[in-house]
Amino acid sequence: MSAGLLSAQGEALQKQVQRHLGRCLMRIQQFELIAKALAAHADLAGSAPELAAIQSKRIDKAFTASLGTLVKGEGTAFTNLRTLFSADDQEADALDENKLPQDQISFAFRYRRKLSPEAKEEKLRELDTLVALRNRLVHHFMEDFNIFSKEGCAQALQHLHKSYSEIDRQTLQLHEQLKGLDSVRKLQASFMQSPEFWKAIDGNSDTNSAT
Incomplete structure (x- = not known):
């Protein structure tokens, strides 16, 4: 490598x-922030008194995870x-009935995108490609x-123009998923405050779960 451009x-x-x-790196960080929000809030399950602690743990773990872990961490x-x-x-x-406390109400929330086999394969390939692209930019660009x-x-x-186009496309797509999740969570919160919800709870005294 030469000393520099003259x-x-x-x-x-x-x-x-x-x-x-x-x-490119700033746009990747935007993608990561959206991914962390989705990862933290896509699921929530447990007894009512424990939900806040469970949610806090999910948020803490998601917001310290790497992009690779957010995409495919097991x-x-x-x-x-x-x-x-x-x-x-x-x-x-989401709820294991055998492990639920019998004297408390339990809740479960789950957000998923159901895709055709072809669309799912393409989406997972795109996510893996983005992780690889991010790693090359961060760790190997000078090489x-x-x-x-x-x-x-x-x-x-x-390369950077092409990379930004792909990063931006996937970021916009993932943001649409986050808006979908937010919409569903708002609908659930609204329903849980309604008379119909509490009537359903009171009318099912023999069970301790609601999903």
């Missing part, structure tokens, strides 16, 4: 690379994006492109 034109190209790299306290986009009829019930040459800067700019 021409004014070369220095200008290098500054463009730096600016567009920063642009055994986490939150819902990874692969699970969110892989809804099927085989997923276990991939020689930004101390005009040719390297030109190649880097082309």
